[in-house]
Amino acid sequence: MAQRPVLLDGGMGSLLLAAGLERGRAPEWWNLERPERVESAHRGYVEAGSAIIEANTFGGSPPKLAAAGLAGRCREVNVRAVAIARRAAGNTALVAGDVGPTGLLLPPVGGASVDEMRQAFAEQVAALVAAGADLISIETMYDLREALAAVAAAREAGLAVLASMTFESRKRGYFTIMGDPLVPSLAALAEAGADAVGCNCSVTASVMLGMVREARAALALPIVAQPNAGQPRVTADGTVYEETPDAFARGVAALLEAGAGLVGGCCGTTPEFIAHSRSALAAPDAS
Numbered sequence: 001m002a003q004r005p006v007l008l009d010g011g012m013g014s015l016l017l018a019a020g021l022e023r024g025r026a027p028e029w030w031n032l033e034r035p036e037r038v039e040s041a042h043r044g045y046v047e048a049g050s051a052i053i054e055a056n057t058f059g060g061s062p063p064k065l066a067a068a069g070l071a072g073r074c075r076e077v078n079v080r081a082v083a084i085a086r087r088a089a090g091n092t093a094l095v096a097g098d099v100g101p102t103g104l105l106l107p108p109v110g111g112a113s114v115d116e117m118r119q120a121f122a123e124q125v126a127a128l129v130a131a132g133a134d135l136i137s138i139e140t141m142y143d144l145r146e147a148l149a150a151v152a153a154a155r156e157a158g159l160a161v162l163a164s165m166t167f168e169s170r171k172r173g174y175f176t177i178m179g180d181p182l183v184p185s186l187a188a189l190a191e192a193g194a195d196a197v198g199c200n201c202s203v204t205a206s207v208m209l210g211m212v213r214e215a216r217a218a219l220a221l222p223i224v225a226q227p228n229a230g231q232p233r234v235t236a237d238g239t240v241y242e243e244t245p246d247a248f249a250r251g252v253a254a255l256l257e258a259g260a261g262l263v264g265g266c267c268g269t270t271p272e273f274i275a276h277s278r279s280a281l282a283a284p285d286a287s
């Protein structure tokens with residue numbers, strides 16, 4: 001993984017919305033109700049060249065599922081999701097169990113505890129492992145304490161772990177919305193046992209470039225970068241991302257040049273974006 005750049009996949013939520021998912025309904029419902037549409041979205045990424053695809057389990061922790069009307073169905077949802085992704089991946093891609101925030105909030109914002117989060121992640125990861133996930137991808141974390149709880153759960157299960165947090169650019173540097181700074185946070189995730197660390201969501205590839213440069217300079221392990229498809233614009237029909245697949249692919253090429261080891265897309269990206277990015281990964285000395 002450290003030797004050669006790896007192409008990840010892109011967004012899932014927007015693809016499922018385009019395929020008819022009701023706005024406001026959790027994408028995880030479709031692992032149960034519309035598995036063929038989830039599989040088709042994955043298939044798009046496999047055909048675009050993704051070496052790792054992420055199962056439709058971003059909101060698959062018990063608290064998040066409960067908030068979506070899927071209380072008590074953590075195992076079922078996660079197991080089905082991995083099976084769907086596996087059908088699309090065949091022998092050409094690895095399947096990552098995708099782990100996003102629980103939706104619980106720690107003090108001083110909320111009253112949840114780190115133990116509660118750890119418990120929730122342990123339950124989700126156990127289901128992903130039982131279903132045969134190849135690795136765990138932790139994403140879109142904005143509270144380092146929660147990200148560490150997720151990494152701990154994944155490490156205990158013995159799978160390789162990618163851990164990404166969501167940072168924004170501020171005057172004094174890059175921080176999550178909770179105020180966690182970029183390099184110390186990623187260093188803490190590495191220390192906790194993540195195999196690759198980085199950033200996803202919220203910003204464009206051009207903003208993420210600065211984040212990758214800082215992370216690359218400070219850390220020895222592979223860096224993950226999954227930017228959005230440009231700046232979101234809110235319209236009557238929902239959120240629109242206006243970057244073209246070509247412009248996105250140029251951004252990905254710059255991220256690779258800055259030393260990112262695993263690249264893909266987040267909100268607004270589709271298989272077309274990943275297919276365009278693929279050429280950026282072609283090693284010049286490949287025979």
Ligand SMILES: [Zn+2]
Pocket residue numbers: 200201202228266267
């Ligand atoms: Zn995103």
